Amino acid sequence: xxxxxxxxxxxxxVELRIGGLHILRGVTFDVRENEFFTVIGPNGAGKTSxxxxxxxxxxxxxxxxxxxxxxxxxxxxxxxxxxGIARTFQNLALFEHMDxxxxxxxxxxxxxxxxxxTGAVWWGRARREEAEARQACEPLIDLLGLGDxxxxxxxxxxxxxxxxIELARALAVEPRLLLLDEPAAGMNDEETDELADWILTxxxxxxxxxxxxxxDMGMVTRLGDRALVLDFGTVVTIESxxxxxxxxxxxxxxxxxxxxxxxxxxxxxTVALGISRxxxxxxxxx
Amino acid sequence: xxxFLQTLTSGVALGSLYAVLALGFVxxxxxxxxxxxxxxxxxxxxxxxxxxxxxxxxLPFWAGVMVAMAAVALFAVxxxxxxxxxxxxxxxxxxxxxxxxIAVAPVITGxxxxxxxxxxxxxxxxxxxxxxxxxxxxxxxxxPITAVxxxxxxxxxxxxxxxxxxxxxxxxxxAAMAQGVSTRFVYGISWGIAGALGAFGGIMLSTTVGGxxxxxxxxxxFLALPVIILxxxxxxxxxxxxxxxxxxxxxxxxxxxxxSWGSGFSEVVPxxxxxxxxxxxxxxxxxxxxVRRA
Amino acid sequence: MTLTTTGAALARHAxxxxxxxxxxxxxxxxAIAFLVAIIAIPLNVADSYxxxxxxxxxxAAIAATGLNLLTGYAGQISLxxxxxxxxxxxxxxxxGGQLGLPFLLWLPLSALFAGALGAVVAPFALRLKGxxxxxxxxxxxxxxxxxxxxxxxxxxxxxxxVVTAPVSIGVLDFAALRVGPFLLxxxxxxxxxxxxVLAVILLAVANIVRSRSGRAMQAFRDHDxxxxxxxxxxxxxMMNAFIVSSALGGLSGGLLGVELQYIRPENFGLDLSIxxxxxxxxxxxxxxxxxVLGALFIGLVPVIAIRLADVxxxxxxxxxxxxxxxxxxxxxxxxxxxxxxxxxxxGGLISFFRRPGRRRPLAPATTQAAxxxxxxxxxxxxxxxEEGHSL
Numbered sequence: 001x002x003x004x005x006x007x008x009x010x011x012x013x014v015e016l017r018i019g020g021l022h023i024l025r026g027v028t029f030d031v032r033e034n035e036f037f038t039v040i041g042p043n044g045a046g047k048t049s050x051x052x053x054x055x056x057x058x059x060x061x062x063x064x065x066x067x068x069x070x071x072x073x074x075x076x077x078x079x080x081x082x083x084g085i086a087r088t089f090q091n092l093a094l095f096e097h098m099d100x101x102x103x104x105x106x107x108x109x110x111x112x113x114x115x116x117x118t119g120a121v122w123w124g125r126a127r128r129e130e131a132e133a134r135q136a137c138e139p140l141i142d143l144l145g146l147g148d149x150x151x152x153x154x155x156x157x158x159x160x161x162x163x164x165i166e167l168a169r170a171l172a173v174e175p176r177l178l179l180l181d182e183p184a185a186g187m188n189d190e191e192t193d194e195l196a197d198w199i200l201t202x203x204x205x206x207x208x209x210x211x212x213x214x215x216d217m218g219m220v221t222r223l224g225d226r227a228l229v230l231d232f233g234t235v236v237t238i239e240s241x242x243x244x245x246x247x248x249x250x251x252x253x254x255x256x257x258x259x260x261x262x263x264x265x266x267x268x269x270t271v272a273l274g275i276s277r278x279x280x281x282x283x284x285x286x
Numbered sequence: 287x288x289x290f291l292q293t294l295t296s297g298v299a300l301g302s303l304y305a306v307l308a309l310g311f312v313x314x315x316x317x318x319x320x321x322x323x324x325x326x327x328x329x330x331x332x333x334x335x336x337x338x339x340x341x342x343x344x345l346p347f348w349a350g351v352m353v354a355m356a357a358v359a360l361f362a363v364x365x366x367x368x369x370x371x372x373x374x375x376x377x378x379x380x381x382x383x384x385x386x387x388i389a390v391a392p393v394i395t396g397x398x399x400x401x402x403x404x405x406x407x408x409x410x411x412x413x414x415x416x417x418x419x420x421x422x423x424x425x426x427x428x429x430p431i432t433a434v435x436x437x438x439x440x441x442x443x444x445x446x447x448x449x450x451x452x453x454x455x456x457x458x459x460x461a462a463m464a465q466g467v468s469t470r471f472v473y474g475i476s477w478g479i480a481g482a483l484g485a486f487g488g489i490m491l492s493t494t495v496g497g498x499x500x501x502x503x504x505x506x507x508f509l510a511l512p513v514i515i516l517x518x519x520x521x522x523x524x525x526x527x528x529x530x531x532x533x534x535x536x537x538x539x540x541x542x543x544x545x546s547w548g549s550g551f552s553e554v555v556p557x558x559x560x561x562x563x564x565x566x567x568x569x570x571x572x573x574x575x576x577v578r579r580a
Numbered sequence: 581m582t583l584t585t586t587g588a589a590l591a592r593h594a595x596x597x598x599x600x601x602x603x604x605x606x607x608x609x610x611a612i613a614f615l616v617a618i619i620a621i622p623l624n625v626a627d628s629y630x631x632x633x634x635x636x637x638x639x640a641a642i643a644a645t646g647l648n649l650l651t652g653y654a655g656q657i658s659l660x661x662x663x664x665x666x667x668x669x670x671x672x673x674x675x676g677g678q679l680g681l682p683f684l685l686w687l688p689l690s691a692l693f694a695g696a697l698g699a700v701v702a703p704f705a706l707r708l709k710g711x712x713x714x715x716x717x718x719x720x721x722x723x724x725x726x727x728x729x730x731x732x733x734x735x736x737x738x739x740x741x742v743v744t745a746p747v748s749i750g751v752l753d754f755a756a757l758r759v760g761p762f763l764l765x766x767x768x769x770x771x772x773x774x775x776x777v778l779a780v781i782l783l784a785v786a787n788i789v790r791s792r793s794g795r796a797m798q799a800f801r802d803h804d805x806x807x808x809x810x811x812x813x814x815x816x817x818m819m820n821a822f823i824v825s826s827a828l829g830g831l832s833g834g835l836l837g838v839e840l841q842y843i844r845p846e847n848f849g850l851d852l853s854i855x856x857x858x859x860x861x862x863x864x865x866x867x868x869x870x871x872v873l874g875a876l877f878i879g880l881v882p883v884i885a886i887r888l889a890d891v892x893x894x895x896x897x898x899x900x901x902x903x904x905x906x907x908x909x910x911x912x913x914x915x916x917x918x919x920x921x922x923x924x925x926x927g928g929l930i931s932f933f934r935r936p937g938r939r940r941p942l943a944p945a946t947t948q949a950a951x952x953x954x955x956x957x958x959x960x961x962x963x964x965x966e967e968g969h970s971l
Contacts, residue, residue, distance in 0.1 A: 081811030093806035110811035119791030130598035389915025392908030557719035
């Protein structure tokens, strides 16, 4: 590195306790601008909770988070989009009773201004804004192959399509930081590869910084610059994805205390950790 | 001084009634997570069934009360099992329970028409005098009964297996199921208790001093809703304390307010108190703000 | 940029435009037919009873459209809509009847008055989630009746008041409309007036729904957490819905007052609120025409009930003892239908008219908890429950 550039995201000593549970303990890391930062770890490690802290859904018990040099914990949840932070959700958070276009256009919410009265009158600002918003969403709809589904009711759509819609919606925010929570969950190999392509393209076109939680090690190794390994709310290590999945500490975190033979770490999928892809997917759908 | 105590006593009696009515809402809210507006129908059914059993079938008063409470409890259980069970979200559940009360009330008052039917309660209009304070015989029985009921609830929730199952399910139904608690059983018990409570409230409301068995009883159930605003939707203690507070405030307000404030002021007081609470402390006394984290 | 499929490329042109209300020829025809019918029906139907029923339905539809915005689109249940309707009705008489303001002033001002009341109440009711608005709105109805009974100078007190507010716009007096050589009856004029107002309101609400503010309302209904993360703010969005809903209630009330010509506080009680809820649920939540369909349907119930009273023994006529009264019968029907539709046909009556495959409004949804951002979370119970204390 030449001149030190301040990281886009600085997380320092974040503690999160909810009820009687100590979910995050002393989590500290940086994310550099334009980095593809991945977060991995066994179920229950606190990965989603970490993302919830970053997206202001949980307020940490202690610690600090700075985004672009300014304290994030002072910002309200509704201010995230303006700052340029967008996210997807592990269990999907689509607006199920609206159609695909409305869902994606909602990503433009912060950029639109018309109120209820202008909306009622329609002719003028409201109409113009709608046309502009739809035009802005067009490239995203194309990018994610959603064009064929525009007028279908969302509830009937396959899970994979729904995940894409949510991604399109997050991208419509025109964020600087994109938080993804297991975007490939429930997808087969083909869909996962496509998804990875799309995420990379979006990252390149929009100049994004990405923080992604994933279980799919193929995706993590393919896309990630670095991987943060979380276990029981603590950071086990932050290193390159390939190093991480071969790291004995990481393996034992996934498998408990049993030391198992690790397969070729460069193989795709979670085989490297001794968990077959099929088993993993089956476990998720159980 | 006696006037003060007099008003206080009648306030406590009224508050006990509110507490009983509000508890019905709270029990279902803790179990099913919904505001059960069908509670109004439980009140109506309890009063009219008791009337039918006592007046028409000739059962002794307390037997009639017990049977009516059991019957309404059964109705509540069936309602949950066959109707509410099919409803997947809170929004629809609230409207469905509202629909139940709307439909049930006119049918019941159609079957037993009349502006004020005589329930045949043993207290009639008799008034006891204790140290210069007049208290209706009904209230004199109601207050201790309510206290016993509440104590029973406390013990039930704390110390019995069933009670613990109810609490566990309210906190985390999946974990409770993993521990072998049957949620169906929990819902059934909760609704049954709510039905019995509603019936009891309805019967107390339609004693002779209450005004007889009459149309419009379901509105009294709704009158207990401000108690929930005050005490929180899922707090039994809040229901009791809130009920007492509103009952006492209502009686004092009525006694202090000049005639010119007109008829119907008394029935509006709980809602005015509710608005005041919302202004000052929206979470009520016992409900905590929804744990909305950030 | 990834290459698009041809289909997508062709659809692109349409996508860049704002959504249009009447996008198919069928819709355009229906809209024109609707407008034509507003004039044609009263001119060809002389029966004042039928016209009155239909006019009342239009007035109810205006109020129901407001309630639908709040309940169907924004997902907030209000049981107190009658309060705002009553506020508009009595305000209308005070401004139009007592003060003699012209129609084009007293009606909008009554609507604004109701909207202002909504603006005052909303922040408190909407502060908490859950059924709190339902409870508070219920209280409003009772408080409203009490207030109306005890302000005789404004409302005529217990006995109510005659409504003398004018319904003329310039030379057009809808109570005595002159079309060429013909003098229309009051019923005919009122029909045209109310249905025209309804048409305008439907257009306005349809616009709100397809624009930013309406979309935000629906977002909060469907997933409030995601809506916030996207930058929508809950309180302003809900306030908008509540205020517009209240204002439309007031507008409807003003017209209702003129239609009934005599209003009493009792007219605006829980029974009226129940009617509006029934209209919205039965007609079709979150649809523009649903409230109209629902209002027509609900408007027919008393008519049918009176006919049925002759045939069925358990329905009693006014004055008779025993059996369900005509109004009671109506309530039973409303209650049963609310339950039936919510259990089996969430889309309401309007869903029978939608082609399969088109967007279906509000079919049973999984609870928000299932789709919430928290989980497999080691703290599963902390979603949207209030933590109460046990005894």
